[in-house]
Amino acid sequence: MSAPQINISDVASLARLTLTPDETAKFSAQLSQILGHMETLSQIATGAVPEVTPPAQPALRQDIPTPSLSIEAALSNAPAQANDLILVPRILE
C-alpha cells in the first residue's frame, strides 16, 4: 500500500465542505504526509485479529416513556422556525 492520491475536493464534498483553492493545496500536501505516516499500519500482520471490540452486555433501555423537551426548549436553538416546524431552504430531490 503506498499513500494514495486523494481527490480532496471529492472527499470534502462527501463531508459537505467546500474548500478554498488555498485550503485544497495545503490540505492535499498535509494529508498525503499524514497518510504517508499511516503506511506503517499496512506492515502489521492482522490476519487473525478480530476487528470487533469484545461484546459486552450493555444496559438496554426499557420501553417506558420519559419526558421530552418542551416545544419551546426544542426550538430554542433553531435558526428559523414557523408553526413549530424547523425551517430550511427548499429541499431539492
Place this chain on the structure above:
Amino acid sequence: MSTPAKWEAVIGLEVHVQLLTQTKMFCGCTNHYGDAPTSHVCPVCLGLPGSLPVPNEEAIRLTLLTGLMLGCTLAPVARFDRKNYFYPDMPKNYQISQYDDPLCAGGQVPLDPFLFPKEIQDTAEAKAGRAIRLTRIHLEEDVAKSFHFEDRSGIDFNRAGTPLMEIVSEADLRTPGEAFSFLGSLRQVLLAGHVSHADMEKGQMRCDVNVSVRPIGQKEFGTKVELKNLNSTSGVRRALTYEIARQITACEKGEAIAHETRRWDDEAGATFTMRTKEKAHDYRYFPDPDLLPVRTDQGLLEAARTRLPELPSVLQARLIQAFGVTAYQASVLGADRILCAYFEKAAAQAKSKATVANWILNDFLSTQPDPATTPILPEFFGELADLVADGTINSAQAKKVFAELMANPASPREIVKRLGLAQISDVSALGTYCDEAIAANPRSVEDYRAGKTNAINALKGFVMKKSQGKANPLQVDEILKAKLSA
C-alpha cells in the same frame, strides 16, 4: 398489460415497518403520530451535540420475534452501525442502522394464495404456493417528516428516531401479483405477532421496489430500477405492472434500461425518472461507537420466543381441520385475529360449525361490524345455526331472526319466541294443512300423479302460505308425497 412469454421480471422488496413500541428507538420520547409538531423530541432524537443513544429493548425483542415468525437465523450478537449521508430530516446526518451484523438473516415469507389480487386467485400463479426468501431483517431509526412549502421546507422531528424494522427480500418475486401477496402475507405475520399495524396507507409499512426484466432462461439480472412513492399494496402492483411493461417495451426496441430511481405517480398511472444513479452512494458504514454490541442470547431471544403467536399458515390449517371451513374462509378468518377469535367462540359449541362460518363471514361481515365491540355475543351465531339444524326454524325464518338480531341484539331463541317464528313440525297439524292443500288444488294433484313431479311445489307453496311460513318444509315434503301416493 400482461408479460409476454419470452420475458420475466425479477423483483426484490425492501419493506420498512414501524414497530409498536411505547418509545423511540434510542430515547424515551413517545412513539406516536399525529400530535403537535416537535412535541416528542429530546436531545437524543434531535441530534443535539453531546447526546447519546440507548437501544430500546422492546424494539429488539419485536425484531427478534419477527425473525422467529419468518424462520430467520437470529444473531447471538448484533451490532448497530452508522450510515452516513446528509439530509435535513436526519438529525445527526447519519442513521443508526445495522450493516454487518443484522439481528436476523435468511427466513422466508410464504405467499397466501388468497392474498393475491381477487381476480387472479384462481390462477396457477396464486396457487403455486411459493415462499419468498428473505435476505435479512434489521433494526434502525426513522427520519423526521418534511413538509414542502413554496420556497422552504419545514421539518417536524416527532417521527425522528422512532424504531423502524427493515425487511429485505431476495430478488425472488416474479410478478406484480406475487409482490401484492408478499406484502399482504407479511402483514398477516406482523399483525399476528403484534409487531406493527403494518398499514401501508398509514405509512406504518413502507416499501421500496427493485425491478428488472430479462429474457426467460437467462441467468443474469437485467439493469434494475428502484421504484419509490408506493403508498399502498395495490399501488405496488400497479406500479410494477406499468414498470415491467415499460422495461419490456424498451428491451424489445433494443433500448438500454437506465440504472435509476423512478417515482410512481398513482394518478398518472406511470413511473417517472427521479434521479439517475451515476455515482453510487458512499454511506461509509462503520460500527456505532456509542453502542456496545447487543447480546441477544442472554434473555432477549427467550423473551421473544415466549411471545410467538400461532402463525397464519398454522391457524388456517387448524380452522379448516377443526371447524370444517373452506381454505378461503380460513384465509379471511386468519387475516383478522379478532374476528377469528369471535368466530371460534361462536362455533365452539355449535353443531354445524360450517354454518356458523357462513353466517359470520357472509351475513355478519356484510354489516361491517367491529367484532371487538359489537354487542352481539358470538354465542348467538352458534345458537342461530343450531335452531336451523334442529329444525326449530327454517332458513327463511333464520334470515328474519338474523335481521332482528342485528337490530335488537338478543338470544336467537328469544327472538324466535318474540316473533312467534317457531317452525311447525307437529305432524298432525302439518297433515291438516296438507289435506287442505290437496283439496284446494285438484289440478296440481292430477298433474303430480300424471308424473309431473314439479307440481308438488304448488301444494307446498299453499301449505307455507297457510302456515304463515312456519311449516317445516322438509316434513311438508314428506307428508305430501305420502298422501299423494296413497
Place this chain on the structure above:
Amino acid sequence: MSLAYETIATLRHRLLSKEIHPRDILKDLFTQIDAREKTLHAYTYLNRESALAAAEKTDLSLPLGGIPIALKDNLNALGDPCTCASKILEGYKAPYDATAVSLLRQAGSILLGRTNMDEFAMGSSTENSALGLTRNPWDPTRIPGGSSGGSAAAVAGRIALAALGSDTGGSIRQPAALCGCVGLKPTYGRISRYGLVAFASSLDQIGPLTRTVEDSALLLSVLAGHDPRDNTTDLRPPEKFLTQKNGSVQGLRFGLPKEYFLPGMDSETESAIRSAADWFKKNGATLVDVSLPHTPTAIAVYYILATAEASANLARFDGVRYGRRATDARDVLDLYHRTRSEGFGAEVKRRIILGTFVLSQGYADAYYRQAQKVRALLRQDFEKAFTQCDLLLTPTSPEPAFPLGERTQDPLKMYLADVFTISTNLAGNGAISLPCGFTKSNLPIGLQLIGPRFGEETILRAAHAFEQAHDFFQRLPPS
C-alpha cells in the same frame, strides 16, 4: 493567603468549620481572575452572577458543597453556551445538562465558567480555538497544551480550583503535564459521556484537572458510575476513591515500557521520570522492564479511528437545528456547504476530510478496518504488560511546553506530541499525569501512571504517595 490558592480538600474543611463561606472562595477567585485572565485567556465564558447567587444557597453537607468548578467548553450545562471553541456553535445554548454536570450540581458544586479548548477538542495546544489562544501560566509565550488547555491553565494559574476536561488522546493529561497540575483520564466507561460533545466516541472520556491527587479522587468519586443514558458506561456500582491515604507504595510493581524511553528524547524529561521511578523503588516498589510493542503504530491508528468517528460525530453541525446558519443559501445542499465551510476551523476540516477518506469506499479496509485490528493488538499489549506489573510509569509528554505558533503549520509534528498518551485511550485504560519536576527554565514536567482497566484506585494511591513526598504541587507559576 487568597483562597484561590487552596485545594478543594482544604476548602471543604474550612467551609464545614464555618471559618469561610462559599462566597469568599468566589470573591478570591474573581480577584485572581481579574488579575490573570487577560494574560492567560483560560476562559471562554464566566458565570459570575449565577455563581455568586448559587454560593448563597449551597448545601455544605454535600461532597462538593460550595466548591466552584470550571467546565471545559464542550460540556452541556442547561442554559449555558457550549461553544466547543467553534464558530459553528455560535449562539447555541444547551437545553440540557450533561450527566457529569448534573452530578456536580447534585454534589453541591458551583459552576464557575467555561474553559477554552482546541476546537471540538482537536489539537494539543489550544491554538485551534476560534475564541483565541490560551497561554501557559509558567511562560505566557508557550502553549498550555491541549485540547483541555483552558482547564489546565486555569487550575495551574490559580484562577480555578479544579476543572473538568475531556481526554480523547491525551487532552487532559498532556495539558496537565505542561501546566504542572494533576490530570486524570479515567478508564473508558467510568464516567458518563452523556452531554460531552463527542469528538471520537470510542476514545472520549471526561476527567478532572486539579491541583492535587486527593482533589482528583474527590471529583472522580462524584463523577464515576453507570449512567442509563450512556450505553458505554460500566455497570459496576459507584466507588469512593482514595479513602485510605497511607502513602505506601510498598510491593507495587511499576512497569517501564521500553518504547516510551527512546534515545534522543528530551533529557530533562527523561531524568525527571527516571528519578520519579527511583523514588518509587526507594520506597519499596519494584521496577520492571516491559514492552508495548505496537506503540509505534498508535499515532496512525489513533488518527484514523478518531477522525473517522469525528467525521460522523460532526456531521450534525449543519445549520439546520442549532448553531450558526449561513445566510443566503440557495438550497439545503448549499446551506450545508456554506455553514460548515464557514463554521469549522482548519484543523477540524482537516480531520473531517481525513476521517471521511479513511471510511470511504475502496479505502475503508486498508485504513479504518486495519486500524481497528491494530487497536486490538495495542489493547493486548496492555493486557500482557499488566500481567507483569501493577502500573505503567512513563512520561506524559515527550517534552515540556513548546512555544506558541511553533507547530501550527505542521499538523503531523503536532500529532506526534500525543505519542505517550494516545495508546491509553486506544486501550481504554485509565491514567494520571502529575507534576514530577521542572526544567531549568522552570517549565513543569509530567509523570504518567497508567493502570489496568478500572485500576484508578491503585493509580491514585501511588500518585498521591509520590505527590505528598514532593513539593512540586505547591510551586506557584510566576505572577
